[in-house]
Amino acid sequence: MRQYLDLLEHVRDHGVDKSDRTGTGTRSVFGHQMRFDLAAGFPVLTTKKLHLRSIIGELLWFLRGDTNVRWLQERGISIWDEWADEQGDLGPVYGHQWRSWPAPDGSSIDQIAGVIEGLRTNPDSRRHIVSAWNVAEVGDMALPPCHTMFQFYVTPASEGGRPTLSCQLYQRSADVFLGVPFNIASYALLTMMVAQQVDMEPGELVHTLGDAHLYLNHLEQADLQLTRSPGPLPRMEIAHRDSIDAYEIEDFTLVGYEAAPSIKAPIAV
Numbered sequence: 001m002r003q004y005l006d007l008l009e010h011v012r013d014h015g016v017d018k019s020d021r022t023g024t025g026t027r028s029v030f031g032h033q034m035r036f037d038l039a040a041g042f043p044v045l046t047t048k049k050l051h052l053r054s055i056i057g058e059l060l061w062f063l064r065g066d067t068n069v070r071w072l073q074e075r076g077i078s079i080w081d082e083w084a085d086e087q088g089d090l091g092p093v094y095g096h097q098w099r100s101w102p103a104p105d106g107s108s109i110d111q112i113a114g115v116i117e118g119l120r121t122n123p124d125s126r127r128h129i130v131s132a133w134n135v136a137e138v139g140d141m142a143l144p145p146c147h148t149m150f151q152f153y154v155t156p157a158s159e160g161g162r163p164t165l166s167c168q169l170y171q172r173s174a175d176v177f178l179g180v181p182f183n184i185a186s187y188a189l190l191t192m193m194v195a196q197q198v199d200m201e202p203g204e205l206v207h208t209l210g211d212a213h214l215y216l217n218h219l220e221q222a223d224l225q226l227t228r229s230p231g232p233l234p235r236m237e238i239a240h241r242d243s244i245d246a247y248e249i250e251d252f253t254l255v256g257y258e259a260a261p262s263i264k265a266p267i268a269v
């Protein structure tokens, strides 16, 4: 995960200090891109231990179209608690926009089903896009989407092989120490799951960041992480399911994950 450590170092050494909504203060750069070859191993940090169960659970929760934290809490996942109201609701966030974007005629659009159907029937299309940034509803969300839109791209099969499926994510705002490691692993998983559904090989994850920032109360943790050397990447095994809606947390097995100890950091709310 050199790509990630390079980002961490770049923001630390070349970012500008900037105030932010949470009042914490950040060091920030604008515009950065990382690429991860999913055939080279699963892109999860080895320089600090990550809690994969939270990441898998959050992704399945998005795919359920769920926007209430109860389902996460029932599985011991608390990463969205700070933003929920007393009922556990977050407003029309990711899950709502991915699975039931409201159409002007009163119906709703399932962008995930649509993109999977499109990849199957018209792989060369340049329109395999899912957007969470619903301009009309951003104001009703507990937090406007940070991973705002993603696009799939199919590389045709070479002789005897299968096509490969790549994904590019545009993330408008990136908490480099806490959020980005989650976001990389989450979109790698999503790409692998969609590839399985459309019978393709996972290709590359291209991760493009807008405002990439280190919160000022994460600088020491970043320094510590940068003293560590990256190790070999583990492999992710995903049980075969017949539908993108049928996966469960137990279907995911990370094989050979050896990581340095976790590093605690406060989340900016």
Ligand SMILES: Nc1nc(=O)c2c([nH]1)NC[C@@H]1CN(c3ccc(C(=O)N[C@@H](CCC(=O)O)C(=O)O)cc3)CN21
Binding pocket: 050, 051, 054, 078, 079, 080, 083, 143, 175, 178, 179, 180, 182, 262, 263, 264, 265, 267, 268, 269
């Ligand atoms: N400031 C901020 N950064 C984020 O990354 C972020 C938000 N806010 N708000 C919405 C979601 C929630 N996300 C979160 C929230 C908490 C952790 C966190 O505390 N991670 C710990 C482990 C927590 C666990 O797995 O239980 C870590 O060490 O990675 C990570 C991402 C990502 N998003």
Ligand SMILES: O=c1ccn([C@H]2C[C@H](O)[C@@H](COP(=O)(O)O)O2)c(=O)[nH]1
Binding pocket: 021, 143, 144, 146, 147, 173, 174, 175, 176, 178, 179, 180, 183, 268
């Ligand atoms: O998946 C996520 C969700 C959130 N973040 C971070 C990025 C920012 O630090 C905050 C959001 O604050 P805004 O003022 O709305 O930009 O959460 C992330 O990195 N990844």
